[in-house]
Every structure is written in structure tokens, then in C-alpha cells.
Amino acid sequence: MDFTPLSNALTAKSYDKVADICDELMLKAAAEGVPFQDEWPYAIHLLGHIYVNDVNSARFLWKSIPSTIKEGQQEVAAAWNIGQKLWTHDYSGVHEAVRHFDWSEQTRPLVAAFTEVYSQRIFRLLLSAYSTVSIQDTALFLGMNEDDATKYVVGQGWILDSASQMLTVKKQAVAVERKLDSDKLQRLTEYVFYLEH
Template identity: 75%
Template sequence: MDFTPLTEALASKSYEKIADICDNLLLQAAAEGVAYQDQWPYAIHLLGHFYVDDINSARFLWKSIPSEIKESQLELAAAWKIVQKLWTRDYGGVHEAIREFDWSQEVQGFVAAFSELYTKRMFQLLLSAYSTISIQDTALFLGMNEDDATNYVLQQGWDLDPASRMLTVKKQTTVTQQKLDASKLQRLTEYVFHLEH
């Protein structure tokens, strides 16, 4: 089986493409009747699905993996543990599951990129869900120690009340630029001109 597209995507850090590449290769192998199960990169395939936040596909992939492979591939089991934490919304547990396994050289960069992406997703969740939050809870969500989490959010403009150890969430203002449509401006000018005369 030719895994060149997958190897190239990993090398170029195009992690958002991994799930689709693996899905297509799996379909191709099935269509050609190729025996692939012993050499299939299940851990990478699973990581690919949750990198793009497709937990349902990750769960379906897990169900299709033969039991003997699930039991024999430790990295696959570690990736599945992350999926379980994501599924149950155990936000801190996701970070723990990432840190507690010694990932292979092949997927270290992929897992690190997912960890960074997941931290950003959690930060956006905190922005949308909270107006104030404790340092302890912030650290749990972001997968950091309390000092690092505090520094991270303070750099994003949040405020800290040292007495209560509470953080005040500062909503990020989104600046929308309105495009000036020449035809609308022309109609408005004609309308104003008509009113004046």
C-alpha cells in the first residue's frame, strides 16, 4: 500500500488533511481488496479525525478496528484515550492523556500541533462561556499550570483579581469592515439629491 500522500502530509504539517487522506486510502484498499490491517496507521488515522474535530468519525473508526490490533498497538490505545476524553468533555483529561504517553517520533509533531489547537479551542470556549472564571478552572481548561494559564490569558487582555484569584474575561472585539459599494453610494446620492430638490 502506498502511503506517500500521508507521509507527505505529515512532513509538511498539513494535519488538517490527514483524516481525508486516510479515509481515501482506506476506501482505495477496500476497493482493491488489499489486506491492510496489519500495516494500517490506525493511530494517525484516529488522530486525524479528532484534529479536525470529527469525534463521531473517530468513534466509528475505532469500532472498525480489529480487537487484536486495539490490544497490541499502545499508541492507538493512547489516541483512543484522547477521543474518550473529548467525547465526555473531560477538558483537563484531554491534556493529561496527551502528556502521559510517550508518542513515537512519527506522530510527536502531530500530537503537539493538536495540543496547541485544542488549547486555542478551549480558550475560545472560555471566551464565549464565561465573564469571570477562577485561575484553577482556567488552568484545567487550557491544560497548563496556574501560572502559565494566568500569563496566557493576561496576554489576551484579561484582568486578574489577586485577592479572589478570579480572572475577568475580556471579550475580543471583532472589527468588521464594511465594503463601500459604489452602486449603493450612487443610489444614496441620487436619493439625497432628489429630497433636496
Template identity: 70%
Template sequence: MDFSPLNEALVSKSYDKIAEILDELMLQAATDGVPYQDEWPYSIHLLGHIIANDINSARFLWKSIPGGVKESRPEVAAVWRIGQQLWLRDYAAVHEAVRGFDWSAELRDLVVAFSELYTKRIFLLLLSAYSTISIGDTARFLGMTEEDATNYTQRQGWIVDPASGMLTVTKQPVVKEQKLDSSKLQRLTEYVFHLEH
């Protein structure tokens, strides 16, 4: 089986494309009647869906993985533990599942990329949900020590009150990019041309 598109995505760190690439390869293998289950990179495929924030697809993939593979490849089960915690929305347990396994060299960069992306997602969730939050809760949500969470949030402009152990969330001003709509530009050009002639 030709995994070169997957390898290219991994080398270029286009992790958001992994699930789609492997879904297509799996479908192609099934269509062609090619046995693939023994050599399939299930852990990468599962993590690809998790990185894409597509937990439903990860769940369905997990259910389709043969029992023998689940038992013989502990890394596949470790990736699924991350997916389970995401499904349960147990934010702190997601970080524990990431740290609770000695990942292979093949998966290590992918897990680190997921962890960083997940921390950013949770930070944005906290940013939108709270005006003040305790340092302890912030640390649990972000999967950090209280000191690291305080430093991380302060770099984002949050204000710490050491006496109360609370963080005041500072909302960043929203910068909206104006996108140039070529059809509107074309109509404006035609209108100005019409006025001049």
C-alpha cells in the first residue's frame, strides 16, 4: 500500500490532513479488496481524527479496529484514551492521557502537535467563558502546573491576583480581516466605468 501521501503530510507537519488522507486510502484499499488491517497505521489515523476535532469519526474508526489489533498495539489504545476523554469532555484527563504513555518516535511529534493545539483550544474556550477564574482551575483545564498556567495566561494579557488566587480574563480586541470579494470589486469597477462614460 502506498502511504506516500501520509508520509508527505507528516514530514510537512500538515497534521490536519492526516485523517482525510487515511480515510481515502482505507476506502481505496477496501474497494480494491486489498487486505490492509495488519499494516494499517491505526494510531496515526485515530490521532488524525482527534487533531481534526472529529471525535465521532475517531469513535467509528475505533469501533472498526479489529480486537486483535487493539490488544496487540498498546499505542492504539493509548490514542483512544485521549479520544475517550475528549468525548467525555474531561479536559484535565485529556492532558493526563497525553502524558500517560511513552509514545513511539513515529507518533511523538503528532502527539505534541495535538497537545499544543488542544491547549490553545481550551485557552480560547476559557477566554470566551470566563471573566475571572481561579489559577487552580485554569491549570487543570490547560494541563499545566499553577505556575506555568499563571505564566501562560499572563503572556496572553490576563491579570493575576496572587492574594485571591484568581485570574482576570482580558479579552483581546477582535481584529476582523476584510476580505476582498472579487465580484463586488468587478461591479464597482463597472459602475465607475459607466459613470465616467
């Protein structure tokens, strides 16, 4: 089976394309009747769905993986462990699942990229959900120790109250760029002219 498109996406760090490429290759192999299960990169396929936060597809893929592969390939089970933590919204468990497995050289960059994207997503979640939050909870959500989490969010403008061990969230200003559409301006001008005369 030719995995060149997948290899190219991984080399180019186009991790957002990995799941789609794997899905297409799997469908093509199935349609052509090509046996692929023993050589299929299930861990990468699962991680591709996880990277784009498509836990439903990862779950369905997991269900379709033969039990011999689930039991025989630890990295596949480790990838699904991340998916399970995402499925149950176990934010700190996601970080634990990533850290507690020795990822292969092939999957390590994809896992690292996922971790970065996931941390950014969780940081945005904290921004939108809290006005104040404890250092301990912040560290759990971000998958960091308390000192690193505090340094990170204080660097983002949050305010630390050392006495209460609470952080005040600094909401980031949303820049709204408004472009003036010349057609709309023309219609508005004509309308105002009409009202005045």
C-alpha cells in the first residue's frame, strides 16, 4: 500500500490533513479489496482525528480496529487513551495520557503538535469560562506544574493574588476590523439623500 500522501503530510507538518488522508486511503484499500489491517498506521490515524478534535471519528475508528492490534500495539492503545480523556472532558488526564507513553519517532511530532494545539484550546476555554480561577485548577487544565502555569498566565496579563492563590483572568480584547463597502456607502448616501429631499 502506498502511504506517500500520508508521509508527505507528516513531513510537511500538515497534521490537520492526516485524518482525511488516512480515511481516504482506508476507503480506497477497502474498495479495492486490499488487505491492509496488519500494516495500517492506526496510531497515526487515531492521532490525526484527535489532532483536529474529531473525537467521534476517533471513537468509530477505535471500534473498527481488530482486537489483535488493540492488544498487540501499545501505541494504538495509548493514542486511544488520549481520545478517551477527550471524550470524558478529563482535561488534566489528556496531558497525563500524552506524558505517560514513550511515543515512537514517527508519532512524536504529531503528539507534540497536538499538545500545543490542545493547550491553546484549553487556554481559550479558561479565558471564556472564568473571571477568577485557582492556580491549582489552572495548572490542571494546562497540564503544567503550578509554577509554570502561573508564569504562563501572568505572562498573558493575568493577575496573581498570592494570598488567595487565585488568578484574575485578563480578557483579551477582540479586534474587530470593519471594512467600508463602497456599495453599501453608496446606497446609504442615496437613502439619506432621498430622505432629505
